[in-house]
Amino acid sequence: MASFKTNPISLKELLLDCEAGNIQLPDFQRSWVWDEDRIKSLIASVSQAFPVGALMALDMKPGADETFARRPVQGAPESATARKPKQLLLDGQQRMTSLYQTCVRREVVTTITPRQKEVKRWFYIDILASLKPDGNREEAIVGVPEDRKVKSNFDRTVELDLSTQELEFEKLMFPLNQVFDYDGWQTAFMQHYLAKDQSDKLTLFFEFKKRVLDNFTTYQVPVIALDDQTSHAAVCLVFEKVNTGGKPLDAFELVTAMYAAQGHRLRDDWLGADGKPGLQQRLMLFGRAAEQRYGLLEKVASTDVLQAISLLHTAKVREDEIASGKKESDLSAVRATRQSLLDLPLEAYKTYCEGVEQGFKNVAKFLRQLHVHRVIDLPYQGQLVPLAAILAKIGAKWDHTTVKDKLARWYWCGIFGELYGSAIESRFAKDILEVPLWLDGGPEPSTVRDGVFRAERMRSMRTRQSAAYKGIHALLMGEGAIDFRSGQHFTDTIFFDEGVDIHHIFPWDWCKKAGLAAPAFDTVVNKTPLGYRTNRILGGVAPSRYLERLENGYGDVPPIERSKLDAYLLSHCINPDLLRTDQFDAFMADREQRLLALISKATGHQIVKAGAVPEEGTDVVDPEADPEIAMPVDSDLDTEAQPDVAMGV
Numbered sequence: 001m002a003s004f005k006t007n008p009i010s011l012k013e014l015l016l017d018c019e020a021g022n023i024q025l026p027d028f029q030r031s032w033v034w035d036e037d038r039i040k041s042l043i044a045s046v047s048q049a050f051p052v053g054a055l056m057a058l059d060m061k062p063g064a065d066e067t068f069a070r071r072p073v074q075g076a077p078e079s080a081t082a083r084k085p086k087q088l089l090l091d092g093q094q095r096m097t098s099l100y101q102t103c104v105r106r107e108v109v110t111t112i113t114p115r116q117k118e119v120k121r122w123f124y125i126d127i128l129a130s131l132k133p134d135g136n137r138e139e140a141i142v143g144v145p146e147d148r149k150v151k152s153n154f155d156r157t158v159e160l161d162l163s164t165q166e167l168e169f170e171k172l173m174f175p176l177n178q179v180f181d182y183d184g185w186q187t188a189f190m191q192h193y194l195a196k197d198q199s200d201k202l203t204l205f206f207e208f209k210k211r212v213l214d215n216f217t218t219y220q221v222p223v224i225a226l227d228d229q230t231s232h233a234a235v236c237l238v239f240e241k242v243n244t245g246g247k248p249l250d251a252f253e254l255v256t257a258m259y260a261a262q263g264h265r266l267r268d269d270w271l272g273a274d275g276k277p278g279l280q281q282r283l284m285l286f287g288r289a290a291e292q293r294y295g296l297l298e299k300v301a302s303t304d305v306l307q308a309i310s311l312l313h314t315a316k317v318r319e320d321e322i323a324s325g326k327k328e329s330d331l332s333a334v335r336a337t338r339q340s341l342l343d344l345p346l347e348a349y350k351t352y353c354e355g356v357e358q359g360f361k362n363v364a365k366f367l368r369q370l371h372v373h374r375v376i377d378l379p380y381q382g383q384l385v386p387l388a389a390i391l392a393k394i395g396a397k398w399d400h401t402t403v404k405d406k407l408a409r410w411y412w413c414g415i416f417g418e419l420y421g422s423a424i425e426s427r428f429a430k431d432i433l434e435v436p437l438w439l440d441g442g443p444e445p446s447t448v449r450d451g452v453f454r455a456e457r458m459r460s461m462r463t464r465q466s467a468a469y470k471g472i473h474a475l476l477m478g479e480g481a482i483d484f485r486s487g488q489h490f491t492d493t494i495f496f497d498e499g500v501d502i503h504h505i506f507p508w509d510w511c512k513k514a515g516l517a518a519p520a521f522d523t524v525v526n527k528t529p530l531g532y533r534t535n536r537i538l539g540g541v542a543p544s545r546y547l548e549r550l551e552n553g554y555g556d557v558p559p560i561e562r563s564k565l566d567a568y569l570l571s572h573c574i575n576p577d578l579l580r581t582d583q584f585d586a587f588m589a590d591r592e593q594r595l596l597a598l599i600s601k602a603t604g605h606q607i608v609k610a611g612a613v614p615e616e617g618t619d620v621v622d623p624e625a626d627p628e629i630a631m632p633v634d635s636d637l638d639t640e641a642q643p644d645v646a647m648g649v
């Protein structure tokens with residue numbers, strides 16, 4: 001049971017503790033990234049004694065093992081690293097680092113502009129501007145370059161020169177890094193103006209000291225301190241709850257900090273070290289085509305890898321418990337949740353990491369065989385996690401034709417059942433337990449049983465935001481679709497060489513001129529994979545016109561025999577006669593049925609549209625009749641997407 005206390009502590013004491021290393025940061029804290037304007041705003045608030053929010057820290061038990069790797073506040077001296085901290089700062093890193101570097105550290109501050117350009121700045125308080133009753137205090141906080149000269153006109157004109165202490169006096173600019181120890185600067189300032197017989201400047205400084213500097217020296221910061229009994233999971237949760245700004249903390253960063261306390265550098269495994277590429281780069285580059293910057297695994301995240309490892313680890317724990325005779329009710333759960341990643345032992349990570357890497361690489365090989373070649377064409381990024389875990393678990397036999405056929409059916413059932421759009425961790429757990437058993441002759445897994453495509457979804461799928469939309473085009477290529485112009489099958493080489501993408505069959509312009517509404521024609525039923533040059537021949541004319549061009553020759557394109565062209569069209573599930581006669585409605589109805597048959601073949605489920613009569617003796621699954629099978633609408637679906645999104649028209 002954790003508890004906490006809240007105490008106000010002087011800002012000066014906190015900053016000196018940062019410098020000494022008594023206050024440090026857990027290693028899951030990101031580096032300091034505040035820009036110059038935010039720093040000025042923070043300084044302005046403190047200078048006016050305005051509140052800047054409470055800090056939250058974790059008390060460190062003396063002599064106890066460290067749960068998290070830690071590091072000093074950025075810019076602290078080397079000696080701070082060697083000191084074991086009294087507290088870890090969970091909330092307030094950006095504020096404390098900004099104030100430490102600008103108000104205590106006697107070195108130039110490296111920060112960024114609002115446009116993310118790195119700059120070096122010294123910070124000053126404009127004494128006159130800070131004392132204006134109606135002035136904007138942020139405008140009184142001035143940042144100057146490393147040489148302390150503000151220049152204009154391509155550096156030919158010096159607008160402000162603070163390169164010597166005497167110039168600071170003359171310009172009435174107080175260096176912020178003297179704010180907690182200003183006696184020496186004050187004495188020199190007084191001597192400077194007494195020698196000039198300008199006592200009014202002394203009066204001015206004392207007013208500045210009273211109204212501005214004293215706000216720094218007396219400033220109190222509320223500090224919420226969690227006691228040293230707080231669990232690491234609670235610390236992580238608290239950290240996320242209080243850090244509402246910026247990029248959310250992910251489980252990988254938390255696990256990184258915990259493993260680092262045990263001497264393992266997880267971040268180096270992922271990002272690389274000593275000139276060697278890390279796992280992230282190895283996956284991103286794996287299997288890329290000649291002109292691709294990255295391959296199919298480009299967006300595999302560090303947490304995806306940890307999830308796959310967690311699935312294997314927790315499944316093995318459960319298997320061992322079953323082997324030992326443990327009761328079903330007492331068996332451990334198989335998990336890929338955030339909490340399971342925080343609970344993942346370092347030894348388990350080391351045991352499964354190499355196999356999971358190969359699992360993801362085999363995923364890329366497998367998906368290319370299913371004609372999924374690019375990240376943009378992946379139906380579900382999340383489905384890669386259980387697939388990688390499954391391939392890691394079954395090893396080399398994944399490449400056996402019988403196993404691949406079953407894996408393909410499982411994959412397509414997940415796509416067309418639209419099962420990986422939300423709440424997917426529980427399905428991951430079922431997959432890693434059920435699919436390997438099925439591959440060895442066991443019962444069908446839940447994903448295969450549940451993966452029923454709803455026929456009424458067909459015409460509502462319009463863009464790549466739908467997983468099933470992408471799946472249909474991969475199936476068309478996998479079933480032997482041939483390009484209308486080149487007569488080539490869409491192998492992976494042809495796919496990239498010919499710039500293959502998804503294009504309208506009845507072109508967009510023709511449909512609009514015919515008075516058709518976008519929902520009627522801008523659907524997957526009216527789209528198919530074609531090469532870039534082929535699509536240019538289609539133009540915006542009626543199908544009868546562009547088929548005539550292909551048959552008779554067009555420009556430098558030689559004629560194509562009619563029977564061959566008919567065969568090409570049929571390979572796309574297109575009825576040539578309906579297309580040649582521009583029968584849009586009949587074409588749409590016919591192709592919809594052909595595509596449904598294609599999906600049925602891939603998933604093993606007979607699909608029947610509402611009102612249709614199934615073939616006699618056919619085992620039909622009707623998702624509307626069975627609440628256990630009825631699927632939620634794909635969370636990726638956007639039926640209102642704009643027509644210019646990913647159409648390639």
